[in-house]
Structures are given as structure tokens and as C-alpha cells.
Amino acid sequence: MSNEKIQAGLEKYNASVEKTVARFPERGNLPEQRLYTPLDVKGADEYVEQIGYPGMYPFTRGVQPTMYRGRFWTMRMYAGFSTAKESNARYRQLIASGATGLSCAFDLPTQIGYDSDDPISEGEVGKVGVAIDSLADMETLFDQIDLGKVSTSMTINAPASVLLAMYIAVAEKQGVPASELKGTIQNDILKEYAARGTYIFPPRPSMRLITNIFEYCSQNVPKWNTISISGYHIREAGSTASQEIAFTIADGIAYCEAAIKAGLKIDDFAGRLSFFWNAHNNVLEEVAKFRASRRVWAKVMKERFHAEKPKSMMLRVHTQTAGSMLTAQQYNNNIVRVALQTAAAVMGGTQSLHTNSRDEALALPTTESVTIALRTQQIVAYESGLADVIDPLAGSYYVEAMTDRIEKEAWEYINKIDEIGGAVAAIEKGYIQKEIHDSAYAWQKDVESGARVIVGVNKFQMEEEPPKGLLKIDASVGVAQCERLHAMKAQRDNAAVEKALADLKAACEDENENLMPHILNAVRTYATLGEICGVMRQVFGEYEAHVSL
Amino acid sequence: MDKPIRVLVAKPGLDGHDRGAKVVAHALRDAGFEVIYTGLRQTPEQIAKAALQEDVNVIAMSILSGAHPHLFPKVVNLVRAQGQEDVLIIGGGVIPDSDIPALKEAGIAEVFTPGTDTSDIVKFINENVK
Numbered sequence: 001m002s003n004e005k006i007q008a009g010l011e012k013y014n015a016s017v018e019k020t021v022a023r024f025p026e027r028g029n030l031p032e033q034r035l036y037t038p039l040d041v042k043g044a045d046e047y048v049e050q051i052g053y054p055g056m057y058p059f060t061r062g063v064q065p066t067m068y069r070g071r072f073w074t075m076r077m078y079a080g081f082s083t084a085k086e087s088n089a090r091y092r093q094l095i096a097s098g099a100t101g102l103s104c105a106f107d108l109p110t111q112i113g114y115d116s117d118d119p120i121s122e123g124e125v126g127k128v129g130v131a132i133d134s135l136a137d138m139e140t141l142f143d144q145i146d147l148g149k150v151s152t153s154m155t156i157n158a159p160a161s162v163l164l165a166m167y168i169a170v171a172e173k174q175g176v177p178a179s180e181l182k183g184t185i186q187n188d189i190l191k192e193y194a195a196r197g198t199y200i201f202p203p204r205p206s207m208r209l210i211t212n213i214f215e216y217c218s219q220n221v222p223k224w225n226t227i228s229i230s231g232y233h234i235r236e237a238g239s240t241a242s243q244e245i246a247f248t249i250a251d252g253i254a255y256c257e258a259a260i261k262a263g264l265k266i267d268d269f270a271g272r273l274s275f276f277w278n279a280h281n282n283v284l285e286e287v288a289k290f291r292a293s294r295r296v297w298a299k300v301m302k303e304r305f306h307a308e309k310p311k312s313m314m315l316r317v318h319t320q321t322a323g324s325m326l327t328a329q330q331y332n333n334n335i336v337r338v339a340l341q342t343a344a345a346v347m348g349g350t351q352s353l354h355t356n357s358r359d360e361a362l363a364l365p366t367t368e369s370v371t372i373a374l375r376t377q378q379i380v381a382y383e384s385g386l387a388d389v390i391d392p393l394a395g396s397y398y399v400e401a402m403t404d405r406i407e408k409e410a411w412e413y414i415n416k417i418d419e420i421g422g423a424v425a426a427i428e429k430g431y432i433q434k435e436i437h438d439s440a441y442a443w444q445k446d447v448e449s450g451a452r453v454i455v456g457v458n459k460f461q462m463e464e465e466p467p468k469g470l471l472k473i474d475a476s477v478g479v480a481q482c483e484r485l486h487a488m489k490a491q492r493d494n495a496a497v498e499k500a501l502a503d504l505k506a507a508c509e510d511e512n513e514n515l516m517p518h519i520l521n522a523v524r525t526y527a528t529l530g531e532i533c534g535v536m537r538q539v540f541g542e543y544e545a546h547v548s549l
Numbered sequence: 550m551d552k553p554i555r556v557l558v559a560k561p562g563l564d565g566h567d568r569g570a571k572v573v574a575h576a577l578r579d580a581g582f583e584v585i586y587t588g589l590r591q592t593p594e595q596i597a598k599a600a601l602q603e604d605v606n607v608i609a610m611s612i613l614s615g616a617h618p619h620l621f622p623k624v625v626n627l628v629r630a631q632g633q634e635d636v637l638i639i640g641g642g643v644i645p646d647s648d649i650p651a652l653k654e655a656g657i658a659e660v661f662t663p664g665t666d667t668s669d670i671v672k673f674i675n676e677n678v679k
Contacts, residue, residue, distance in 0.1 A: 121563075127615040128614050192565070197566065237568045328664055466645075545588050
């Protein structure tokens with residue numbers, strides 16, 4: 001059909017609805033067009049270059065050739081709380097319920113490199129994740145879990161090198177060689193400065209630690225995903241969909257540049273880079289976001305970094321449903337929100353997924369809530385049909401047009417960040433933080449004006465009883481953890497610890513030294529996380545945040 | 550004209566989630582208050598010191614990590630101990646309803662949980678500040 005004919009039909013349609021639309025300004029004036037047609041999408045002549053086929057450049061339709069017609073995504077539930085022993089029990093229960101990968105949540109002292117007995121840790125031990133002070137805790141955390149079989153994702157950033165070293169050391173004790181280990185460390189420090197807040201060191205030594213990990217793993221832990229470049233937290237902090245992928249891909253560019261500067265070859269590490277997206281409420285926009293992000297990254301890798309291996313050009317992604325979209329009000333409604341977000345992630349072609357639990361706007365989730373969240377994934381996988389066809393929304397005029405729109409907006413931001421001098425400079429200047437905050441504030445204004453409806457919050461409210469049976473972490477967890485730590489310190493060979501820490505300090509001072517082997521040695525002596533990070537703090541200093549409102 | 554109300558928006562503890570704190574700080578500023586935001590990872594001692602130095606009328610704290618039962622009362626005690634009896638201290642974040650009575654008992658004037666309209670916080674401050 002010719003475009004003229006389509007245009008003529010569209011004009012006729014528009015004229016026919018003009019009066020009706022004028023009667024409903026609230027729905028009529030949404031930012032999106034009312035209707036999309038073949039006029040909004042690329043022609044067949046651009047199909048192969050821009051959309052193509054799954055497993056082929058530019059990977060718009062997915063990174064694997066068969067996607068969920070091979071196997072489903074990894075159902076990976078983020079969990080961890082209290083002590084290593086309790087978290088170990090939750091992991092084993094998740095594996096028994098059919099979870100296919102582990103995802104460790106660490107408490108804040110662990111994420112910021114403090115031991116449980118540090119005064120600054122008071123009140124925080126075991127709260128948002130499990131407390132890990134030394135290899136002894138890590139051994140308990142993975143007790144009776146075969147590290148040769150399971151794949152483990154660890155949400156750890158500033159001290160990622162230390163937790164990875166502990167994981168390698170536990171595997172050694174189980175008789176599993178590092179070359180067999182499968183998993184991911186988040187290891188994405190740039191988004192910590194921009195959005196998540198668990199940084200320790202300034203950007204330069206942080207980037208060194210990250211490239212040290214890339215290099216060490218490419219030789220010793222080849223199946224490990226050395227970084228999960230994360231848009232999730234940027235979105236949680238309030239960004240739009242386009243900002244989420246743009247700022248994250250800009251971070252990815254910065255990591256590649258740092259690694260290349262350190263002497264690595266792009267095709268030697270790029271295949272182990274992975275990404276982390278948010279699955280937010282607007283289902284179709286999210287699907288378009290996933291598709292656009294794969295296309296942008298593929299082009300960045302091919303055109304900017306001249307990668308040659310297809311694997312280097314693939315944006316492989318873990319996804320989590322949007323925690324910030326959960327409501328404390330009528331909290332069972334969150335089950336429905338999570339189901340829709342799951343649908344978006346699956347139609348967007350994610351490689352793994354965590355689904356949030358209904359009660360997370362109130363507390364850490366109960367076992368029952370976690371089970372519902374995991375069942376949500378299983379229902380989408382086995383019952384909904386959404387996973388039966390690869391990239392099922394391709395060819396939708398709307399979704400294709402939105403994929404193009406998000407890609408265009410992402411390039412505009414990436415170009416702007418290039419002009420500022422790259423992601424590190426843009427974060428140091430507070431540019432990215434300000435953009436995110438402005439979007440967050442605009443969102444809040446829209447909710448408060450009623451322009452954006454959140455069911456149960458600013459519309460359809462009702463009186464309700466406070467929910468019962470929420471999970472509580474007892475303050476005694478902190479006391480018990482400190483006792484464990486002190487008992488461990490009394491037993492270890494303190495001379496060996498001192499020696500390993502002195503050796504690590506010397507390595508930190510020599511910029512050409514890869515720190516990973518030194519950290520691994522220290523971990524094996526049961527040097528604590530706080531001691532190891534303390535040495536690095538002495539040499540590297542600490543980051544001072546740029547606060548702008 | 551009255552002196553504008555001065556508010557210290559603070560993030561006690563190690564929690565890095567500051568979307569809420571920054572949105573509230575921005576909204577309070579738009580409502581005509583003078584707002585000082587501490588940034589992340591403040592100890593109770595640092596918050597109390599800032600409250601004294603900045604001579605604020607209100608301290609608004611946000612915690613999403615679950616450390617509120619420990620950290621909120623600690624700030625109240627330090628602020629009262631340095632003689633700032635009249636400073637209005639409020640809190641917000643991921644805080645279960647069942648924790649709220651104990652926080653109020655400890656001197657937190659009001660607790661604002663997820664879904665709160667920022668205009669309700671403005672109203673509460675205007676009605677309760679001394």
C-alpha cells in the first residue's frame with residue numbers, strides 16, 4: 001500500500017473522531033499519539049539494519065538466536081538478610097522452589113566496607129541484606145550449595161573485589177576451580193555516585209579496581225560476569241526510561257575506555273559485561289526501552305570501540321521489577337503491578353529476572369510474599385504465552401516507533417555526556433544527578449496534582465488495617481554477628497593477616513599492580529572486609545559527594 | 550515579615566536511597582522554607598551538630614534501610630541534650646506502622662510513610678513548628 005493512501009485514510013479517520021476527542025481532554029491530551037500507523041515506522045528496506053533477527057546485529061530482537069524457545073530466562077530472586085546462616089536457609093528454600101540462580105543482598109555495612117562491630121554500622125547490621133565480615137561468613141552463606149552448579153549474582157559495588165575473592169576462596173574449599181564459577185558482581189561504581197549511594201573510594205581508584213577485576217577474571221574466572229552496568233537504580237532514583245538507558249550506556253562507555261586505557265583489548269572483556277534494567281509500570285514503553293538499549297549498545301561497541309566479536313556487541317540484561325512503584329497502600333495490588341512489569345521484562349527479552357514482593361514498600365518480604373513473586377514469573381513463563389514467540393511486539397507500529405524515539409533520546413544524552421567529557425566528568429559535575437532529580441521531582445508533582453494516577457495512593461483510596469506479619473530483623477542480630485566476628489578474630493593467625501594487609505597496602509600504592517591476587521591472599525587469611533577496605537581507604541581516600549537539588 | 554522556617558533534611562545511617570529526601574527538600578524549598586540538605590551517611594552526632602550550627606527549626610530525617618528504631622531516637626536525644634528543646638523533629642521512609650508509636654514516644658513528632666503528599670509535610674511543619 002502506498003504512503004499516500006495510508007495518509008489519506010488517516011486524515012479521514014482523524015476528522016471522524018475530532019469531536020469525540022474534544023469531549024475527553026484528559027485522555028485525549030496524553031503525550032503519545034492516539035494511534036500509530038505504518039507511517040510511523042521504518043520501511044522494509046531498513047528492517048535488516050535496524051531490527052534484524054534475534055542473535056544478530058544490532059540485536060534489537062534479542063541477544064540469543066532462540067530466546068525463550070531455547071530456555072526461559074533465569075528466575076533469580078534477590079535475597080539476603082540477617083545472618084549468613086539465615087540467608088543460607090532462604091537460598092536453599094528458593095532453590096527448592098525452583099529458582100534457577102541466586103542473588104545475594106548484602107547489608108549496608110558490607111556494601112560500604114565496614115565490619116559489623118564498627119560504630120558506624122550500629123543499627124544497620126543484617127537489615128537490608130546479609131552481614132558478611134570475613135570468609136567465615138561467606139562459608140556459612142554457601143554451606144551445602146554447590147558453587148560448581150549454581151550461578152550467583154552479588155549486589156556489591158565498592159568492595160566487589162573483596163566479595164568476589166571470598167566467593168573464589170569458598171569455591172576452592174569446596175574443590176570447585178575458579179574457572180568453573182558462574183555469576184555476576186554488580187561492580188558498577190559510577191551509578192553509586194549518581195544514584196545509589198554505596199560508594200567508598202573516589203572515581204579514579206574505583207575505576208582501577210574495576211579494570212583490575214576485568215583483567216583478572218578474563219584470565220582466571222572466564223565465565224564470570226565482571227560487571228552489571230545498572231540502570232535499575234538510576235530509574236529508581238527517578239529517571240525516565242530514556243535517561244535510564246542513556247546514563248547507563250554512558251557509564252558502560254566509561255568502563256570500556258578505562259579498560260582500554262589500562263591495556264585491555266575490547267574483545268577480551270566486552271563479552272563479560274552485562275546490564276541491569278528496571279521493569280517499570282508502562283508495559284509498552286518498557287518493551288521499547290529494552291529493544292532500543294540493545295540497538296544502542298551494539299552500535300556503540302561496533303562503531304565506537306570497533307569490537308569484532310558478536311558477543312562483545314550483545315547487551316545481555318538482568319531485570320528487576322520497579323521497587324519504587326510498589327505502594328504501601330492496599331499492598332496486595334502490588335502483585336498485579338509486578339505481574340505487568342514481569343510481562344514487560346519478558347516481552348523485552350530479559351536474560352534473568354527478579355520480581356519484587358508485594359510487601360516491600362513496608363519491610364523486607366516474608367517467605368510467603370517471595371513465593372508469590374516467584375510464582376508470578378512462573379505463571380508468565382508457563383501460562384501466559386508471552387514467552388512463546390521471540391520479540392512478540394516487533395512490528396507493532398507503536399512499539400517500533402517508541403523504540404526509535406527512545407533510541408534517539410538516548411543518543412542525545414550520550415552525545416551531551418561526551419561533550420561534558422564522559423560519564424565520570426558528568427557525575428563529578430553533578431549533571432547526571434541533577435537530571436535524575438529533576439525527573440523525580442516532576443513525577444512527584446504529577447502525582448500530587450493528580451495528573452498521574454497511582455491506584456490506592458491518589459485515587460481509589462480506602463481505609464485499611466495495617467498489614468500483619470511483616471518480617472522484622474531483630475536488633476540482636478547485630479550483637480550476635482559481632483560476637484561471631486570477635487570469636488573468628490581470636491582463632492585466626494593474626495601474623496598472617498598483618499602480613500597480607502601490608503602486602504595489599506604496598507600493591508595499592510603501585511598503580512601497575514593488579515590488586516585481585518593480593519585481595520584474594522588477604523581473604524584467605526580471614527582478614528575482614530573492614531580491614532581490607534580500611535587499607536584501601538588509607539591509600540585511596542574516600543569520595544565526597546556532590547549534592548545538588 | 551517573619552523569619553523563614555529553617556529545615557535540616559538529613560539522611561542518617563548508611564542508606565543511600567535519597568530520592569525521597571531530595572524530593573522533600575525541594576518541595577519544602579518551593580514552599581518557602583530555607584532548606585539545608587546534609588547529603589548521605591550522616592551519623593546522629595553530625596546531624597545534631599549541623600542542626601545547632603545552622604540554627605534550624607525543623608529536622609526532617611529519611612531512612613529506608615530499617616535502621617530508624619536505632620537512629621531516629623539517637624538524634625532526638627542528642628539534639629535535646631544540646632539545648633534545642635523546641636526543634637521539631639520528623640521522620641520518613643520505609644517504616645512499618647507498628648514501629649511508629651515507639652518513634653513518637655521517643656520524640657519524633659510525626660512519621661511520613663511512602664505515598665505521602667509533600668503538601669501534607671509542609672502543612673504539618675507550619676502547624677507544629679515553634
